[in-house]
Amino acid sequence: MDRLLVVGAGTMGSQIAMVCALAGHDTTVTDVTDDALDRARAQLQARLDRDVAKERRTRDDVDAAFDRLTFTTDLDAAAAGADLVIEAAVEKLDVKREVFARLDKAAPPQTILTTNSSAIMSSQIADATGRPDRVANMHFFNPALVMRCVEVVGSDDTSPETMETVTALARRLGKEPVVLHKEIPGFVANRILGAVRDEAISLLEQGVSSVKDIDTACRTALGHPMGPFELMDLTGIDIGYHAKLARHAVTGDPRDLPSRTVTELVERGDLGRKTGKGFYSYEDER
Numbered sequence: 002m003d004r005l006l007v008v009g010a011g012t013m014g015s016q017i018a019m020v021c022a023l024a025g026h027d028t029t030v031t032d033v034t035d036d037a038l039d040r041a042r043a044q045l046q047a048r049l050d051r052d053v054a055k056e057r058r059t060r061d062d063v064d065a066a067f068d069r070l071t072f073t074t075d076l077d078a079a080a081a082g083a084d085l086v087i088e089a090a091v092e093k094l095d096v097k098r099e100v101f102a103r104l105d106k107a108a109p110p111q112t113i114l115t116t117n118s119s120a121i122m123s124s125q126i127a128d129a130t131g132r133p134d135r136v137a138n139m140h141f142f143n144p145a146l147v148m149r150c151v152e153v154v155g156s157d158d159t160s161p162e163t164m165e166t167v168t169a170l171a172r173r174l175g176k177e178p179v180v181l182h183k184e185i186p187g188f189v190a191n192r193i194l195g196a197v198r199d200e201a202i203s204l205l206e207q208g209v210s211s212v213k214d215i216d217t218a219c220r221t222a223l224g225h226p227m228g229p230f231e232l233m234d235l236t237g238i239d240i241g242y243h244a245k246l247a248r249h250a251v252t253g254d255p256r257d258l259p260s261r262t263v264t265e266l267v268e269r270g271d272l273g274r275k276t277g278k279g280f281y282s283y284e285d286e287r
């Protein structure tokens with residue numbers, strides 16, 4: 002399990018790839034454009050330089066990790082050399098099914114194919130491949146370089162060996178694996194987070210309190226490291242939006258649809274920190 006491939010160089014994919022490289026794995030990260038890869042490389046460089054400056058990591062460790070990291074737009078060639086794939090592309094079922102079908106063709110038969118999604122379960126994707134026993138969810142949290150939890154979830158078709166391999170890999174990456182015994186959308190952590198987030202948005206839409214004050218209550222009354230609105234800005238408002246749509250596609254329950262507030266932000270392109278504006282403005286940081 003030495004050669005890892007991460008598909009998607011967005012916020013999650015790029016940091017997951019760096020986690021793998023820091024743990025000593027030869028890791029390839031792919032995206033559809035060179036621009037996306039250049040952005041990912043620059044963001045990782047800035048983040049890791051900061052860690053070195055703050056003496057959290059040594060320059061040698063960081064340089065060695067970058068040496069183990071390959072950036073490419075050639076998904077098929079990258080898949081051909083991978084022992085395990087972590088897909089972190091956009092949260093859209095049709096895109097994921099297409100990516101998995103392509104990975105299935107290009108990767109060696111023993112390669113395990115995982116998705117970082119929590120909204121889209123591996124049972125929805127596995128039949129796009131000829132190896133459903135080697136498909137699972139390996140779900141990291143944002144920021145992936147920092148958060149220690151990785152949820153490991155299989156479908157009825159996922160083999161115990163695949164679950165064991167993915168769990169052991171999570172441990173080797175320095176993470177704390179949480180194994181689910183049932184495949185449910187959202188898994189454990191996002192279910193709990195979703196309940197907090199929905200209540201926060203409902204309080205905002207009812208005019209009960211402001212974005213800032215609701216966040217303050219979560220931090221200062223409940224001890225959360227950041228409030229739900231700050232967190233949505235960090236993870237990307239579009240991620241939660243697409244996760245809700247995916248959930249709604251499965252359940253048909255109108256309560257699973259994205260809220261009015263989140264839909265408006267997504268339609269305006271205000272997706273959080275990555276676009277410079279979400280519930281808060283980050284123009285100064287940019």
Ligand code: 3HC
Nearest residue numbers: 048051119141142143144146147148191226227232236240
């Ligand atoms: N990327 C990488 N590292 C980051 C980071 C980021 N975006 N933001 C912060 N860090 C690291 C840095 O090392 C930073 O130190 P530095 O700024 O001196 O370099 C260090 O964390 C501390 O950061 P801060 O002092 O800015 O702030 P905090 O002490 O509050 O820590 C936090 C930041 C770790 C993000 C913390 O606020 C936290 O744990 N927040 C909650 C995050 C959370 O709930 N994540 C789960 C989201 S749900 C999810 O991911 C589901 C998925 O399906 C999308």
